[in-house]
Amino acid sequence: MILVTGGLGMIGAHTARALLDLGHEVVVTSHRRAEVPSFLAGRVTVEHLDVTDRDAFLALGGRHDISDIVHLAGSIPGEDPVHYFRTDTTGLLNALDAARTWGVRRFAVASSLGVYVGRTEIPWHEELALPTADLPHLIIAFKKAVEPLTTHSLQGTGIEPVVLRIGSIWGPLMDPESPFNHIPPYISAVLRGEQPRPLHADDGGDSCYAPDAGRAIALLTTAQTLRHNTYNVSSGRPFANRELADALRAITPGLRLDLLPGRQHGPGDDPYLDIARLTHDTGFKPAFDVATAVADYVAWRADNPR
Template structure:
């Protein structure tokens, strides 16, 4: 069985779903108790087993291996994420990684996949982020700082003979994700459109399949400049986006592909997507549901639209995204209209 720490979380649930689709069985390790994610409802208990697990407690991690035969690990759990003092957050997450790596070594696990982030590239030059490029030492936030430390620890473990793969994950959006993000506009645009469609009575299944595009060049309706609960959304701001179902499948492939040639892989869409592209796609699914975008770029936005180079991922695992922008928006809208709050 493959242990997925943080398996009840946003990316964790999608990784578990993808692993199950590949014929694997999973243990979902989570510190907090709670129901099975909606994405995994209906899965037989023996295929996706939920277990209490606190990565900061080595005994808690090892106990999972006494109850199940763990053959692989996907380590996605993280503590804090801005809720704890920065030093405490970094300490807790680093200690958790050590506990997972030591347990995996004891269990004889074939491969450990460790989550990193696109944030480790903050301050790097060039429009394309490649795994082999040197990274700035400094980090603007505790999350990328923790992930840089994790990558160093993972690399030391790999140098000692343990197969450990770091996965630099880009901006992920879709079912189970937050309704809005401080880092990119896509989730907020979709949620705002679904709310607007519900108010106008346009929430039928036919609208999910699409309709005429809005008249605005940005794909937005006139009369607004922001999405509820979000900062103003600028049409030309761009980010590398990967739909959650594709992200989960990429992680599953990195866990199950028999042989990998590298220790670090980018997981993203492979190009920068502008907010006006997202708005246009949302408008095709929910006509009239998208607030207007502000023209141009936000103040202080980077001059270059950087994206993750996903050549390694494609060449070593055969991964190709299944969800283009329109299909992703339609899937997400359909998920929300089915009654899921996020």
Template sequence: MILVTGGLGFIGSHVARALLGLGESCLLTRHSAAPRDVPPGAVAERLDMADRDAFLALGDRYDVTGIVHLASTPLRGTDVVAEMRANTSGLLNAFEAARAWGVRRVCVASTIGVYAGVRDSPFREDAPLPPGVPHPIPAFKRSAEALASAIAGHAEFEAVCLRIGAVWGPRGRADSPFFAIPGLVNAAVRGEPYPKKVYSGDGIDALYAPDCGRAVALLQTAGTLRHAVYNIGSGHVTTNAQVATAIRKALPDAPLDLIEGRAPDAPDEDYRLDVTRLRDDTGFTPVHDLDDAVADYVAWLGGRAEGSPDH
């Protein structure tokens, strides 16, 4: 059984479905509210990941053989010290549980944000990371990677860090402060113009959520991994113009109004992730192309509007 902390959240729910599709059983945890929308074949528990005793007690009730640690306390700056403490406690509890339960591999969520300050694109996992991090989230993720490396070096389990890029799709945010894709699709489904300025030439390495879930599941279940850090992304840049074209195929009357060219403050080149390690060690390639992903997301959003929350 694979434990997925945060397994009822955005990325976690897609990881769980991918693991189930690979024939694994799943234990899913979530900190807030009663578990709901639990996929068939999985079980769910409410858990405060910073509660060491509660975390370790899961091993008394379930035979956990692997851990995907995705849960986190949001680092929104209201009390950064408290949030860092909670997230570090949760990470250490996951490692302690892995040691106590004899787990083979722990996958730990990291982020593309750890590459802040790296100038060469595509971003490679072995790129030197410059000192100083401008935001608490990548700061914690860098520290989590360092802890994972140090602890796994003195334990009998593997720790694999997942540098996840821009992910969008079902169960995710209707809008993102970092890229336009989810906001454009959601506005189009509502039949409304997207209120923010969007430049057609700007782009990002974006991965559809079910594909992200499958990538994580493949890394968790692979027989052998040759590295301790993996990028998870599409490996190419998707521009806003391409997104608009895909939306018009799914919703011909969508009110789209993009500004030609690139934003004045856009970098000289859009960043993307080098996914060679992921592809070579797991065989991963995205199942969904952009047209298929947009059409699938539009259908899912339409189903929610009609009262069917899960597709």
């Protein structure tokens, strides 16, 4: 059985779904979210768990025969950065403690494409040295620390660490007014019959639809062998806002969307993740392009609030 912490969140739920589709038993943990997505209902075991509670975390091993862990649980920073870092570091260390106690085969953990901030090469790939740079968000700062904390904690244990440098993911279950990705709020405005805030046509960069991200993580968790312990997780292609507008126009005849010309900050390219390593080791290829992702998301939102 594979444990997915944060398994009712957007990325966690799609990871759990992909693992189930691959034929694995899955137990997911959730702290605040109780609603099980329709595509997981009746298919997964749900454990309500605060991952900062070490004893409760370790007790999962007495109820389930857990072979692998995908640690995706995390919190959103408030006003106190120390509280945020303490909370998420405690959750990570408890997950690592559980992995060591249970002797799992593989421990996958969420990092972020933000660890590459400061590198000018495009696309970003795993062999780039991570720069010392001012990071734009507390979450990215924590994710950068996650990588050595995980690999050093598992060194010599026989447990295989898999660091997931996750790209800009969007899709079903994301907050439709998310401040972290502009696509769901843009589509939400269209669904309300409003004119969304104009975007620059050539802005974009990395983007991956959540079902694809979940399947990539599932493949990395279950692959018989992996050649590396760090993998980019995304679509592997650049995205531009004009594609989003075109996709919405294609499914809404007569829709008028105003795009601003060029890029907001002038000529150049926005970074995106290279996934050659992921594809080579797992055979992963995205199932969704921008048009099919937008159509799928609009159909999902017809019956779901997020």
